Amino acid sequence: MVNNLAKHLSLNDNTMIPSLGFGTAELKGGKAADSVSFAIKHGYRLIDTSPNYGNEEEVGKGIQSALGNDAAREDLFISTKVEEDDMSFEGVQKSVEESLGRLKLDYIDLLLIHSPSDNDEVNIETWKGFEAVLKSGKVKSIGISNFTRKELKPLLDNATVTPSINQVELAPGNVDWDTKEFCESHDIVIMSYSPLKKGQLDNETIKKLADQYGKSPQQIALRWTVDLNTIPIPRSGNEEHIQSNAEIVDFSLTENEVQAIKDLT
Ligand SMILES: NC(=O)c1ccc[n+]([C@@H]2O[C@H](COP(=O)([O-])OP(=O)(O)OC[C@H]3O[C@@H](n4cnc5c(N)ncnc54)[C@H](OP(=O)(O)O)[C@@H]3O)[C@@H](O)[C@H]2O)c1
Secondary structure (H helix, E strand, O other): OOOOOOOEEEOOOOEEEEOOOOEEEOOOHHHHHHHHHHHHHOOOOOEEHHHHHHHHHHHHHHHHHHHHOOOOOHEEEEEEEEOHHHHHHHHHHHHHHHHHHHHHHOOOOOOEOOOOOOHHHHHHHHHHHHHHHHHHHEEEOOOEEOHHHHHHHHHHOOOOOOOOOOEOEEEOOOOOHHHHHHHHHOOEEEEOOOOOOOOOOOOOHHHHHHHHHHOHEEEHHHHHHOOOOOOEOOOOOOHHHHHHHOOOOOOOOHHHHHHHHOOOO
């Protein structure tokens, strides 16, 4: 059985990544640290944060408390982002130093542009900064977030390094199929954020499948996002949810069932 929590997928830069991770938006203070260390203790290896979640320090504490006991640094995959104010060549260098300081890490596994600028030149200059931090070794893999084909095309035309990941909103009933297809044609993996619709997953098709498989609607949704070859990063501050969200490898959806959920969009 594939261990979806260990690094087993290969990105276009040959970096290995798990097929399911843990999101941390809105987890604050001790809750963020405790949830992250609980998640790592229970097998999660991919942890996603961002400067604008205001929790990198606490996420870092959660990581530090798990290191050595529940996981080795090289088994973890930590992603963070660069915000709008730092979207320049120098801004990226500064942002990485600040994130490393808050997380108390020597390197970041994945750095993402959090959201594209409307100005392609800003995206391109920022990407040059990403390529520089990649070269420096402070970041192991670089990617983007919330880019559609429109912003991605000019970036690719000017990039030396192709982004490895595009982190976009993706859940049952909420998929930008054009962006997904465009990314896949460039060997860019989709990381699915808000895969549980921020807790508002309420749909009859999903509920029926959950009853049929003896699973929760959340597990059906996460299984589906994995079956679409994307990497979901559900967030939870609830220990029971953190554990059950990872238990999605002991069943699989049929092609028809995958299609039925696709038809919701
Ligand atoms: N790049 C971007 O622009 C961007 C934007 C948004 C999010 N993200 C990333 O994606 C991550 C996930 O997205 P998200 O935080 O927006 O929302 P989400 O993961 O879709 O949903 C989180 C909500 O679902 C609930 N939940 C989780 N597991 C559950 C379960 N098994 N049963 C019932 N309820 C459950 C959580 O409540 P409990 O705490 O009670 O479990 C929470 O309210 C974020 O944390 C962040 O890392 C990135």
